[in-house]
Amino acid sequence: MIGSFYEDGWAVDRDMEQAADHYRRAAEGGDFRGQFNHGRMLAANGDEQGARFWLDRMQETATPAFLAKAENWIRKNLQNGRVAAAV
Numbered sequence: 001m002i003g004s005f006y007e008d009g010w011a012v013d014r015d016m017e018q019a020a021d022h023y024r025r026a027a028e029g030g031d032f033r034g035q036f037n038h039g040r041m042l043a044a045n046g047d048e049q050g051a052r053f054w055l056d057r058m059q060e061t062a063t064p065a066f067l068a069k070a071e072n073w074i075r076k077n078l079q080n081g082r083v084a085a086a087v
Contacts, residue, residue: 003037016041027054032062036070043077 003022006015020041026034039054055074062070 001033003034007037027057030061032058032060032066036062036066036073040073 003019003026004010005012006022007019008014012018020038023034023038023041027038028034035054035058039051039058042054043051055070058070059067
């Protein structure tokens with residue numbers, strides 16, 4: 001959640017480095033939302049392998065409702081089998 005505050009500028013100045021750091025820490029801690037957002041940020045920065053790793057991990061523990069939303073994002077952001085670099 002803290003990453004979202006930094007990414008969107010809620011109650012703090014928008015800071016994508018802080019957002020990415022919080023998402024990474026959440027992902028490494030096993031949070032499926034953090035794994036998705038960390039993967040999404042890696043994709044935006046061109047790290048396809050890292051993005052795929054975390055997007056795959058996210059699917060192991062995500063709730064069905066979150067998984068449906070995440071799969072929609074993944075479908076929209078795959079181009080020719082590659083993660084698009086757009087968030």
